[in-house]
Amino acid sequence: MGRILKSYEYEPGKIFRGYTGKSLYINVGDLRIEEKEVTQLMKDKFIGGKGFDLYYLWKAVKPETQWNDPENEIVMSCGPLGGITQYSGTGKTLVAAISPMTDIPVDSNAGGYFGPLLKFSGWDALELQGKAEQEIVVFIDGNKGLIQIETAEGLAEDSHILAEELTRKYAEDEKDMVNVSVVSAGSAARHILYGMLNFSFYDPRRKTVRFKQAARGGLGTILLDKKIKALVVRFKGINPNLNDVADIGLINKIGVKYHKEMRDLDEKQNGMRKIGTANTILVMNKYDLLPTRNFQTGGDPEAVKISPQVFIENFLTQGIHDGCWYGCTMSCAKTADHFKLLTGPYKGECVTVDGPEYECVAGLGSNLGVFDPQAILEENFYCDTYGIDLISFATCIAFIMECYQRGQISQEDMGGLDLRFGNHEAVLELMHQMSRGEGFGPMAGLGIRKLKKVFAEKFGADPQLLQDIGMESKGLEYSEYCHKESLAQQGGFALTNKGPQHDEAWLIFMDMVNNQIPSFEEKAEALHYYPMFRTWFGLMGLCKLPWNDIVPADNHLTDIPARVPEHVQNYVDIFNGVTGMQIDKAELIRQSERVYNFQRVFNLRMGSGLRQHDKPPYRSMGPVSREEYESRQDLYDKQLREKQGLDPEKMDLDEKIAVTRKYREQQFELLTDAVYKRRGWTKQGVPTLEHLAELGMDLPEVVEVVKQYL
Amino acid sequence: MIIVNTQEHPWHEGMTVQVLLDEKGYIFRHIIVRVNGEYVAEEDWARRMIRDGDDVVVLHLTAGG
Numbered sequence: 008m009g010r011i012l013k014s015y016e017y018e019p020g021k022i023f024r025g026y027t028g029k030s031l032y033i034n035v036g037d038l039r040i041e042e043k044e045v046t047q048l049m050k051d052k053f054i055g056g057k058g059f060d061l062y063y064l065w066k067a068v069k070p071e072t073q074w075n076d077p078e079n080e081i082v083m084s085c086g087p088l089g090g091i092t093q094y095s096g097t098g099k100t101l102v103a104a105i106s107p108m109t110d111i112p113v114d115s116n117a118g119g120y121f122g123p124l125l126k127f128s129g130w131d132a133l134e135l136q137g138k139a140e141q142e143i144v145v146f147i148d149g150n151k152g153l154i155q156i157e158t159a160e161g162l163a164e165d166s167h168i169l170a171e172e173l174t175r176k177y178a179e180d181e182k183d184m185v186n187v188s189v190v191s192a193g194s195a196a197r198h199i200l201y202g203m204l205n206f207s208f209y210d211p212r213r214k215t216v217r218f219k220q221a222a223r224g225g226l227g228t229i230l231l232d233k234k235i236k237a238l239v240v241r242f243k244g245i246n247p248n249l250n251d252v253a254d255i256g257l258i259n260k261i262g263v264k265y266h267k268e269m270r271d272l273d274e275k276q277n278g279m280r281k282i283g284t285a286n287t288i289l290v291m292n293k294y295d296l297l298p299t300r301n302f303q304t305g306g307d308p309e310a311v312k313i314s315p316q317v318f319i320e321n322f323l324t325q326g327i328h329d330g331c332w333y334g335c336t337m338s339c340a341k342t343a344d345h346f347k348l349l350t351g352p353y354k355g356e357c358v359t360v361d362g363p364e365y366e367c368v369a370g371l372g373s374n375l376g377v378f379d380p381q382a383i384l385e386e387n388f389y390c391d392t393y394g395i396d397l398i399s400f401a402t403c404i405a406f407i408m409e410c411y412q413r414g415q416i417s418q419e420d421m422g423g424l425d426l427r428f429g430n431h432e433a434v435l436e437l438m439h440q441m442s443r444g445e446g447f448g449p450m451a452g453l454g455i456r457k458l459k460k461v462f463a464e465k466f467g468a469d470p471q472l473l474q475d476i477g478m479e480s481k482g483l484e485y486s487e488y489c490h491k492e493s494l495a496q497q498g499g500f501a502l503t504n505k506g507p508q509h510d511e512a513w514l515i516f517m518d519m520v521n522n523q524i525p526s527f528e529e530k531a532e533a534l535h536y537y538p539m540f541r542t543w544f545g546l547m548g549l550c551k552l553p554w555n556d557i558v559p560a561d562n563h564l565t566d567i568p569a570r571v572p573e574h575v576q577n578y579v580d581i582f583n584g585v586t587g588m589q590i591d592k593a594e595l596i597r598q599s600e601r602v603y604n605f606q607r608v609f610n611l612r613m614g615s616g617l618r619q620h621d622k623p624p625y626r627s628m629g630p631v632s633r634e635e636y637e638s639r640q641d642l643y644d645k646q647l648r649e650k651q652g653l654d655p656e657k658m659d660l661d662e663k664i665a666v667t668r669k670y671r672e673q674q675f676e677l678l679t680d681a682v683y684k685r686r687g688w689t690k691q692g693v694p695t696l697e698h699l700a701e702l703g704m705d706l707p708e709v710v711e712v713v714k715q716y717l
Numbered sequence: 718m719i720i721v722n723t724q725e726h727p728w729h730e731g732m733t734v735q736v737l738l739d740e741k742g743y744i745f746r747h748i749i750v751r752v753n754g755e756y757v758a759e760e761d762w763a764r765r766m767i768r769d770g771d772d773v774v775v776l777h778l779t780a781g782g
Contacts, residue, residue, distance in 0.1 A: 276747050290745050516745070516777035522723040523776075555779055562778075563749040563756055569779050 009144055009157030013038040017152045019129030025087030025250045025585045026050065030059070031130040033145060033154070035233055036077055036137025040154055045131045052704065056086030057114045057545035058602040059132040060103035061609060064112055065708070067136060070612050074107040074225065075232050077138045083190075084132035085122030088585055089548025091334070092247050093262030094577070095269065096550025098123050098332020100206060106224035106505075107200040108399070108454050109482035111613045112606060113224025113505045114545060118331030118340065119206030119217075120188035122548060124149065124242040127249050139234035146177060149242035159236035164194040165392040165442075167358060169237060170207040170216045177241050184209040186245075189216070190238040192227030193394025198444035199452020201399035201484075202227030205391060212327055213344060215359045219331050222396040223508055224483060231394075245333060253587030261577050261584070262334070269336045269557055277556045281325065282315040283339035284365040284552070289314050291369065291488070295639075296515060298374040298489040300428045301405035302478055302626050304638050305489035309378040313368050317380050322346070337553050343384050350435045351389060352442075360388045369487035370401025375408065376428030386431070389438045398508075399454060402484035404434060406455050406477050415468035422447040455479040475625040481506040481615065491629055492642075493519040494671075495530040498678050501623035502534060504606045510551065512537040517569055531681035540575070542599035547582070554578075601704045604687075604694045611693065612712045618692045621679065629671040636664050643667055693717060720772045728769045734762040737773065749776040 020027035032041040045059075053062045060082040067080040081104045091097045100122030106113035125133060128149020135145075142159035163169040170189040178184040189207040196202025203222035210217045248255050273279055278286045288310065291297040295305030311317075319325065322343040329338040343360040363371075363383060371386040372378060390397040408428050410416045418425055422440075424433045424447055440448030450461065455477040462468040478485040483506025490496040495518035500507035514533050517523050524530045544551050555571045565572045575592055583589055590598070610616030630636040636643055637660070644655040647663060651670055655663055683690060687698030693716040699705040719728045721741065734750055734757055750757045751774040757765050767773065 278746075293742050293744050513779055516779055520722065520743075520777050521775070525723070558747070558778060563776075568749060568776060571778075 009159055011155055011157050012143065013040065013156040015040040015154040017042060017129065017154065019149060019152050022126065022249060022251050024253050024587050026055070027126060027129050027131050029130060030063070030084075030132035030134065031147075031154070032134045032136070033156070034137040035135060035139040035143060035145070035156065035235060038156055052601055052706070053605070054087065054546040054598050054602065055131065056084050056089070056099075056101040056548050057103060057116075057542070059084040060101055060114060061112060061602065061606055063132060063134050064103050064105070065609055065612075067134065068105055070614065072105055074105050074110065074229060078136060079105045079229065081135045081226060081229055081233070082132060083122065083125065084548075085126050086546055086548030087250075088581060090123030090126055090332075091250055091252070091258060091581070091585065092245070092332075093258045093334060094265055094581060095330075095335040095337045095553040096332070097334065097548065099544070099548045099550055100125070100221065101545050101548065102204060102221040102226055104224075104226055104229050105613070106226075106482070107228050108225050108456070109506055109615070111481065111505070111610045111615045113226070113483070114606075115204075115221040115223040115226055116510075116545060117204065117206040117221035118208075118219035118550065120208040120332065121190055121206045121238070121240055123332060124186070124188050124240045127242045127245070128240055135233065135235065135238075137233065142234045142236045144173065144236055145238045147238075147240045148177075149240065150244065162236055166191045166193045166205040166207075166218065166394060167216070167392040170205065170218070173237055173239050174207065174209055174216050177239050183241075183243060185211055186243040187239060187241045190230075191236065191394070192230050193392050194443075195438065195441035195448070195452070196227035196231050196394035198449045199395065199441050200225050200228055200454050200457075201396040201403070201452065202231065202394045203396040204230060205394065208331060213342070213359060217331075217340070217342065217359065218361050218391055219340065220391065220397075222398065224505065225396070227394040227396075250585055252585040254584040257584040258581055261580055265553070265577065266336045268559055272560060273337070273557055276558065278315070279337050279339040279552065279556050280329075281341075282319055282323065283341045283362075284556075285318060285363055285368050286315050287365055288368050292373075294520065295492065296489050297369055298405075298487050300376050301374065301409040301476060302485070302489050303409070303632070303635050305491075307373060307378070310373060312378040313372045313380050313383060318343075318363065318368075322380065322384060335550075335553075337557065339552060339556075346384055346388065348385060348388065349381070350385065350432075351439050358388060360384050361391060362387045366398050366401075366487045370398055371434070374401055374405045374487060375431070375434055377431045377434065378429075379431055382431035382435070386434060386438065389435065389442075393438060393442045395438065395441060398486050399484040400438075401487065402478050403451065403455050403458070404437065407451060407458070409476055410462060410468060410473070413472070415472065416462055416466045420466050454482065455484055456482040472631075475631045477624055478626055479507070480623050480627075481620055483507060485627065488513075488515065490515055490627065494674055494678055495524060495533055497623055497628055497675055498530065498534050498682055499537075500627060501675075502621050502679065502682050503538070504603065504610060507623070507627075511541055523569070527677055527681035528685075530678055531685040534682045535685045536570075536596070539596045539599040539603060540570075542603050543578070543595055546598060546602060547578075549578070597702065601702050604699060604702060604704055605709065607688075607692075607694055608709050608712050611716055616692065617716070618679065618683075618690070621692060623675070625668060625672070628675055629667055630664060633660055633664065636660060636667070689717070691716065719767060719770065722773075722775055728767065728771075732767045734765045734767060734773075737767055738762065738775065741775070743775055743777070745777050747778045749778070750774070751776070
């Protein structure tokens with residue numbers, strides 16, 4: 008049992024129309040616990056969720072703050088719509104901090120029960136600041152109105168055991184385990200920079216603790232740097248109107264309609280209830296989008312070995328409700344139960360693996376040249392329990408593998424690991440090294456940006472090649488889509504606030520396949536609308552998937568089917584039904600724009616956020632190597648003829664690669680100009696004062712930062 | 718020749734919507750097809766003939782995430 012270092016009693020804030028009106032501040036360094044008022048300005052300008060996170064983070068840090076300084080905060084909030092149970096995907100927790108990967112604010116989100124239970128315990132947001140003297144657990148009991156900071160001795164390191172221990176410890180009995188949620192990292196997060204956060208929920212059907220992850224940007228690394236072993240919240244008494252909404256009838260009605268769509272259409276559309284997001288593996292492979300061997304190509308004949316059907320028939324439990332929050336009929340959080348591990352400290356044990364999601368199969372599978380579903384699931388499990396951001400790991404190891412295979416680094420440089428594409432035994436051993444803090448593990452855990460420097464300075468690798476093939480921007484690794492042929496998606500990854508994650512915009516079909524947005528202006532409009540729309544989910548505590556992974560049967564009759572207008576209206580109505588406000592679709596976008604521009608200015612304040620920071624590596628834009636060009640020679644030659652008026656027959660391969668590169672890099676610059684203009688930014692990517700004033704975000708501290716760049 | 722998503726595509730006798738989708742490799746399940754602006758329901762793809770010169774839109778609804 009942990010020793011109690013601090014105990015604090017509070018009167019839980021009464022929730023009214025989605026807000027409790029209070030946030031919780033905990034300084035784990037001096038054990039200070041304070042309650043803060045959630046002001047009207049916060050609600051008006053920042054709404055909640057990621058908006059509240061950024062608001063508090065801005066106040067906590069200085070421009071020179073580093074990720075491991077005590078003043079850096081981890082801030083969490085679930086937003087005003089978070090926790091309603093009538094609609095799918097309403098249990099997200101948004102987390103933000105200054106990232107060890109990027110040195111700017113990162114935001115990441117997770118399902119699981121923590122955020123809603125935190126709100127129902129009385130808190131619209133939680134700030135964690137300082138560094139503890141010894142490892143601690145922070146426990147919040149929302150029924151008793153009690154916060155305890157306890158020592159963490161004797162607790163397990165890895166999340167699948169730790170969360171089970173803590174869930175049992177803080178639940179009053181077996182039935183109460185569903186009322187407890189744990190946030191934890193894992194053993195590897197001590198030794199790498201891209202450690203992630205696991206958010207638990209107890210699954211009474213499987214009688215096990217399960218996880219969703221706020222994975223991007225090193226949040227788990229920060230948690231452990233603060234010596235916080237885990238956060239635990241307990242709240243008993245979930246009911247359909249804990250948010251005390253303005254119009255429960257409206258919300259019920261929208262929910263019933265949506266659930267009917269899900270029941271009737273999911274089987275015909277994406278099959279989310281069978282396989283979750285991994286339903287698209289073969290689709291991505293067919294459309295040349297499945298990243299293979301460090302994004303060199305967009306598919307491989309072996310992809311059939313890791314198809315959705317392989318996982319469904321051989322690994323994934325079917326027919327059980329799999330939502331990661333109450334009321335989610337999309338139910339896409341699949342598991343491989345009774346999965347026997349073949350390596351590592353838990354070798355021989357049967358475990359439940361949460362997943363695989365698309366990013367897992369593409370990242371830990373094809374992008375590493377691994378086409379073995381057993382190996383992918385084992386990698387999935389160990390990433391989760393060790394607290395490793397799966398996307399950064401996969402993209403980083405793919406980079407290392409290519410460096411190795413191109414002779415830029417040697418086996419000796421990697422401590423003897425034979426990290427060639429396809430060698431999943433070496434990949435798993437590297438994960439175990441990360442967990443133990445041994446061998447090549449900690450170095451590989453630095454992430455691509457820092458590795459480029461190490462490989463060049465220490466091992467004599469070619470800096471230009473490393474720059475071209477290292478799939479990172481702003482210091483964050485790309486998520487798992489081979490998007491060279493979609494200029495809009497090149498912007499969708501590079502022209503983002505936190506770095507290349509697909510949660511701002513996924514425009515590949517719209518751009519590359521449908522040819523719906525051929526001009527720069529049309530691409531820019533898409534790179535305005537979709538990032539703003541998807542930011543809104545982060546303000547509210549909502550999951551993106553129910554928006555467009557299922558659509559109404561008559562969606563094709565609407566003016567812009569890609570936007571799924573009926574579902575957008577659902578969100579407007581739910582917001583109004585919860586808060587009692589009266590927004591429309593235009594105001595929905597405005598709400599996001601305020602926070603999006605604030606985050607851009609936050610980047611400026613931290614020394615980033617300019618055009619020079621929005622550059623992609625060339626691998627994102629086009630073929631770096633001769634083999635890449637040759638793999639799609641017909642397409643590239645055709646583009647030379649049609650787009651540049653050149654005759655490829657009169658050019659050698661190196662010339663063709665060079666002129667293709669020059670053209671594509673110019674295209675990206677023109678796209679950047681158009682996007683900045685549409686977003687109301689200068690050519691250097693700085694929000695103009697006029698635009699900020701128009702949005703109502705010309706707050707004095709914001710203007711003060713912006714003025715330095717105008 | 719026909720137009721598919723603003724690009725030229727060779728036409729041949731006996732081309733149905735389904736044949737065209739197969740030729741293009743459009744296997745995504747979440748798509749909308751319009752021929753000369755007219756919506757073609759999925760149950761009609763196998764029998765709806767495409768004529769030389771038709772303008773076909775195959776709209777893939779956004780995925781990813």
